[in-house]
Amino acid sequence: MNYYIFGAHPRGWTLYQYLKTLEPERNILGFFYNNDEKNPEKIESIRVRFLDNKTEDLDISAEVFVATRGIFHEKIIEDLKAVGFKKITPVTPSMDIDLRNRYVKDFYEAKGRTFEKIDELKVLESKSKEKEVKTCIYIAKTVFDAPFQKPVDINEYEKIIQAGSALSENKLTEASFYDDNRENISNKNQQFCELTALYWIWKHSSDDIIGFEHWRRRFILPEKWDEIMLNNGIDVILPVPLCVMPSLEDNYKSRHDSKVWEKGMEILKKHHPEDYEVAVRFFKESNLYSPCNMIIAKREVLKEYCDWLFPVLLELNDTIGILDDKYQNRYPGFISERLLNYFFEKNQDRFKIVYADKSFLS
Numbered sequence: 001m002n003y004y005i006f007g008a009h010p011r012g013w014t015l016y017q018y019l020k021t022l023e024p025e026r027n028i029l030g031f032f033y034n035n036d037e038k039n040p041e042k043i044e045s046i047r048v049r050f051l052d053n054k055t056e057d058l059d060i061s062a063e064v065f066v067a068t069r070g071i072f073h074e075k076i077i078e079d080l081k082a083v084g085f086k087k088i089t090p091v092t093p094s095m096d097i098d099l100r101n102r103y104v105k106d107f108y109e110a111k112g113r114t115f116e117k118i119d120e121l122k123v124l125e126s127k128s129k130e131k132e133v134k135t136c137i138y139i140a141k142t143v144f145d146a147p148f149q150k151p152v153d154i155n156e157y158e159k160i161i162q163a164g165s166a167l168s169e170n171k172l173t174e175a176s177f178y179d180d181n182r183e184n185i186s187n188k189n190q191q192f193c194e195l196t197a198l199y200w201i202w203k204h205s206s207d208d209i210i211g212f213e214h215w216r217r218r219f220i221l222p223e224k225w226d227e228i229m230l231n232n233g234i235d236v237i238l239p240v241p242l243c244v245m246p247s248l249e250d251n252y253k254s255r256h257d258s259k260v261w262e263k264g265m266e267i268l269k270k271h272h273p274e275d276y277e278v279a280v281r282f283f284k285e286s287n288l289y290s291p292c293n294m295i296i297a298k299r300e301v302l303k304e305y306c307d308w309l310f311p312v313l314l315e316l317n318d319t320i321g322i323l324d325d326k327y328q329n330r331y332p333g334f335i336s337e338r339l340l341n342y343f344f345e346k347n348q349d350r351f352k353i354v355y356a357d358k359s360f361l362s
Contacts, residue, residue, distance in 0.1 A: 001025060002059055006032045006076055007067035008039045008048045010255075013245040015067040015091060016043065017287075018099040021106060029062055034079055053083060060084040067091045097240070097357050104241050104355075107288065116354040117240070119222040124231035135226045137211030137219070137296065138201055140194040141175065143168045145215045149362055157226070160215075163197040164189030190326075191317060193333040194293055202306035211237075211296035213358075219294065220357040229296070235351035236344060237296040239358045241288040248338050249283040260320055260331045267315050268339070272308065279342050289341040293333065294358060301351060305343055309336060 003019070005012045008031040019026055032051040033039045040048050064085050066076050073090045080088050089095075101117075108115040139154070140163045154160070161177040162168075166186035171178065179200040180186035189196045198212055209226060213219055219237070222228065229237065244251040252261050269276035295302065313332045323329040344353055 002027050002029050002062035004029050004064045005067050006064055008033045012067040013043055014243045017243050017245055018103050022102050063087040065089050100240055118225055118237055118354050118356045121228050121232050123224050123227045134207045135209040136207040139213055140197040141215040143170045152361055161197045163194055191329055191332050193330050195333055208299055210299055210302050213294050216361045217292050218359050220359055233352050234354050235298050235301050236353045237356050238290040239294050240355045241290050243287055247284055247287050248289055256334055264316050264335045267312050271312050282342050293336055
């Protein structure tokens with residue numbers, strides 16, 4: 001079964017890795033793009049080329065997977081049809097979730113590890129009467145977050161925290177918490193993004209189970225997920241890992257400033273010398289990570305993680321300072337996504353970790 005992938009950036013490379021692993025009977029013929037962005041000439045040994053009506057040597061009977069952001073799908077599909085392709089498959093969020101779960105399950109099984117999801121576990125009968133457990137999933141929202149196209153319900157266990165409150169005169173009336181209250185780093189929000197809210201939660205939340213998600217990115221959780229978590233002895237819930245190629249380190253360096261990465265590793269070594277060599281190897285060899293700084297954890301586990309994380313990020317920020325590029329200036333948030341995964345990888349034998357899918361709300 002021959003196929004092409006439209007998209008030569010991380011989404012396309014990730015899809016290729018999924019298909020190569022899960023459906024090895026398929027044969028990839030190449031990658032396409034049709035924009036002015038910088039694209040690689042090859043991915044592994046596979047040709048990457050510009051698509052237009054003059055493109056030659058095409059097998060138009062082959063299937064084309066469209067691995068780009070959904071907002072571009074309609075135009076790309078029109079362009080592919082104009083060339084003569086008839087079997088065109090856009091990679092939808094549901095398809096991506098399915099491939100991701102299958103890939104991660106195979107990956108873990110190959111390493112002799114168990115990949116467990118919260119929605120596959122049952123509520124077990126508690127062996128002893130527990131005290132009342134306080135649970136809260138904090139939703140980080142800023143004044144810049146646009147309304148949803150359709151109304152989205154907030155669950156009773158979810159509370160909105162306004163991130164970057166110190167940088168705005170406007171207070172979100174729907175917020176229950178503001179990250180500029182008491183000890184905080186709210187004024188660093190342009191660089192730390194949602195982490196200014198996580199910092200506040202770390203310092204001030206008294207909940208027994210603490211979750212952290214975004215206004216548009218939410219965990220997909222089963223009913224009574226908190227009871228499942230407690231009764232099954234679960235310490236942490238993370239988003240199902242996504243695959244980035246070729247490794248966490250190289251993926252970061254291909255998208256961000258490599259000097260920031262190297263300085264981050266230096267500071268990690270300074271604060272946690274016992275972790276450095278293992279962490280460097282992990283980042284060079286692993287290509288899976290749970291994204292978006294999303295987490296649900298017992299309070300003591302979240303505290304241990306934040307105690308470990310924030311001194312590294314704050315010194316990195318003091319060292320690097322402010323970058324001119326607004327996107328790259330968010331480097332503390334980008335670095336922390338990778339550090340979260342290393343922290344829980346190194347503590348996999350201490351904490352029971354399960355996973356949940358996440359949604360993106362439009």
